Amino acid sequence: MPRLPFLIPDRFTLSLVGTVVLASVMPCRGEAAVAVNALTNVAVGLLFFLHGAKLSREAVLAGATHWRLHALVLASTFILFPLLGLAFKPLFSPLVSPALYAGVLFLCTLPSTVQSSIAFTSIARGNVPAAVCAASASSLIGIFVTPALVGIVVDSQSAAVRSPWHTVGNIVAQLLVPFVAGQLLRPVVAPWLDRHRRALRFVDQGSILLVVYMAFSEAINEGLWHHLGLRTLAGLVVADGALLGAALLITGWVGKRLRFDRADRITIVFCGSKKSLASGIPMAKVIFSSQAIGIAVLPLMLFHQMQLMVCAALAQRWGDRAARAETLPVDAR
Known part of the structure; x- marks a missing residue:
């Protein structure tokens, strides 16, 4: 029983579910939708301003010399994941709609998480400075790489992707x-940010919830739930689970084959197998047309909860194992 709490969704995930329910019952329409969309644009800009302001240059430089680790994390995030998404497409396309699988491919192009990657690395006794650097670099590089990858791996007709010039302009204005x-x-x-860290957490999460509400309002107005059945959602669970499982196994295996030590392998697994909801949802708003955002971010929202549950269990297990090893005599380790 003490190990079951990691299966319980966190408050933010429950808030996301509540936001989707609210959008399903009371979608935003007409002039209200115009006002909420303008507010959402401001919220996205504020969110990325805070990302930039909170990114410590000192912490990044502390781990920046470990270039082999960072190269492997970036390769996993921006090369391995898109290749897995394309490789799994023939297998999982019959289970989900083309628009929904476009959301899976969009998920594959996103940068890694920052906060949770660092937190899980710390719990598991991994290389925390390297995790700070790898996750932060992934988040920054993703601003440029993700739109380019979407143009390569996502079918613009099935996902209603905006034109490249429109996307670049919005990326620069709203994110960069x-x-x-x-x-x-x-x-x-x-x-000032350090003193008000807890309050600003609500700004971060509130911005994402606002984007989710607007995205799903548009999707509901376009008849989202009429196109998604239980079979399709079950297929999405399988597709997301296969992506996460493959990423965890491959990053762990490659880290071991390249002879990284235990702390570095933990960092590679947690930073190289996770995708950022905080970056992904604002990017979806910029990249996809308004009526396609809701279905595009659904795979990401599901993947977000799955990665938290699985990585929390792994971090706790590896952290406990490291703690037990520290109590053993040197000769017995």
Whole structure:
């Protein structure tokens, strides 16, 4: 029983589910939708400003010299995942709709998480400075790489992807400019952010919930639930589970074959097998047309909860194992 709590969704996941239910019952329409969409654009800009302002240059530089580890994490995030998504397409396409599998492929192009990758690495007694650097680099590089990968692996007709020039312009205006502004103003705003860290967490999560509400309102207005049955959702669970399982197994195996030590292998697994909901949902708003966002982010929302549950269990297990090893005599280790 003490090990069951990792199966219980966290509060933010429950909030996401509640937001989807709210959008299903009370979708935003008409002039209200125009106002909420404008507010959502401001929220996305604020979210990436905070990402830039919270990214510590010192912490990144502390682990930046470990280039082999970072190269492997980036290769897993931006090469392995898209290849897995394309390889699994013939297998799982019969189980899900083309638009929904486009969301799976979009998930494969996203950067790694930052906070949870670092947290799980710490719990499992991994290389935390390297995790900070690898996850932060992935988040920054993803601003440029994800839209390019979407253009390569996602069928624009099945997913209603915006034109490349429109996407680049929105990426720069809504994501990159606020991020750079946050980095430049970090020396000024960092002390204030540190003092109000708990309150700003609601800003982060509130921004994502607002984007989810707007996205699913658009999808509901387009008849989302009429196109998704239980069989399709079950197929999505299988597809997401296969992606996560393959990523965990491959990153662990490759890290061992390349003779990384235990702490580095833990960092590679947690940073190389996870996808960022915080970056993914705002990016979906920029990349996909409004009526396609809801179905595009559904695979990501499911994958988010699955990766938290599985990685929490792994982190706890590996952390307990490391703690037991530390209590043994040197000769017995």
